[in-house]
Amino acid sequence: MAQLKWGMIGGGEGSQIGPAHRLGALADGHFTLAAGALDHRPDVGRAYAQRLGVAADRAYGDWTEMLAGERNRPDRVDLVTVATPNSTHFQITKAFLEAGFNVLCEKPMTVTVEEGEEIVRIAAKTGKICAVNYCYSAYPMIRQARAMVRNGDIGKVRLVVTNFSHGHHGDAADADNPRVRWRYDPAMAGVSGQFADCGIHALHMASFICDDEVEKLSADFASTIASRVLEDDAMVNFRMGRGTVGRLWTSSVAIGRQHGFDIQVFGETGGFRWASEQPNQLIYTPVGGRTQIMEKGEGGLYDDAKRLSRVAIAHPEGFPLAVANIYCDLADAIRGTPRDGLPTAASGVRSMAAVHTAVASAKAGGTWMDARPPMFR
Ligand code: NAI
Secondary structure: OOOEEEEEEEOOOOOOOHHHHHHHHHOOOOEEEEEEEOOOOHHHHHHHHHHOOOOHHHEOOOHHHHHHHHHOOOOOOOEEEEEOOHHHHHHHHHHHHHOOOEEEEOOOOOOOHHHHHHHHHHHHHHOOOEEEOOHHHHOHHHHHHHHHHHOOOOOOEEEEEEEEEOOOOOOHHHOOOHHHHHHHOHHHHOOOOHHHHHHHHHHHHHHHHHOOOEEEEEEEEEOOOOOOOOOOEEEEEEEEOOOOEEEEEEEOOOOOOOOOEEEEEEEOOEEEEEEOOEEEEEEEEEOOOOOEEEEOOOOOOOHHHHHOOOOOOOOOOOHHHHHHHHHHHHHHHHOOOOOOOOOEHHHHHHHHHHHHHHHHHHHOOOOOEEOOOHHHO
């Protein structure tokens, strides 16, 4: 099978998410890195792309140059990843979709709900794939959890409780670090800081596992470092379409918590827990029964979890391989076999609607509000 050609925008040397994309995209031989505009500094981006093996004429200084260079090539890239700061996602994703490229956009997909709806419409109109990198949903044991809910293994879901709380922006003296600062600057990050940065992963995960959508929410936001315009801590209560009760805490000042993303799902006949710091295990308890540790790679898992467990049982599989699973699903989709688990622009715009609703709710003292984007009401 011919390798697919991949291009990347952002994710330059020293960036947080760039290495996970490169490890993920290249892990299975589906893609080869053919083009890139990797850095906001054109010369630095060109030089780094060439060090990664990109030909000089496809190591671009910025994304507009890349669009112009790639659009008419017979061997143009099959997929473009957008891994730049949030405020640039919409413009870049829209331009590449309209030019007929498939796109994997980092979260949050856009800054406004209107932009998100526009991306959904453009993807539908062009027939191109627009995926959003909710990569945690591609861990094998998350696919197992979702399959268990779908197969009724824990009965109707009553309650979902999730946290994505770390302490890495908790040092007030470090608040001006450029890699930290943009996340709390409305011009770069949008209307929300921590909720849009990490909370939406947790909210997406709740929807993904429960196979249901968030309908309404009530939020409380705080900027515990007073110089921050945007929140660094949020508590969000929500309700899903089938009545499931949701509780979500997200924070970037929870010093001592490292990655801090976990989720518990409680149904009528059982419950389970997953934590991103032990991603290979799903802790499952049937009602009235013993607690069990289900392990990635073991026998008896549902098909999707089996398919995405790639290293032998008990060998750790980490974050870059979850990203690689997103790229496997993308490669299948580009080659004509769409995968049900791949997060799309619809999830992206639902997240944006939740972010804007949470901001409005927090400003209104926690009033419950409809969290759905207008296009899905
Ligand atoms: P970062 O600040 O560490 O790196 C940003 C990179 O983009 C830098 O290399 C910078 O030079 C480059 N860049 C900035 N503007 C550019 C432009 N106009 N054209 C080309 N390159 C440009 O940021 P980080 O943490 O890597 O975040 C990037 C995006 O990835 C954000 O949207 C963030 O929300 C998302 N992210 C997603 C994660 C996930 O789990 N899915 C985890 C971390 C970040």
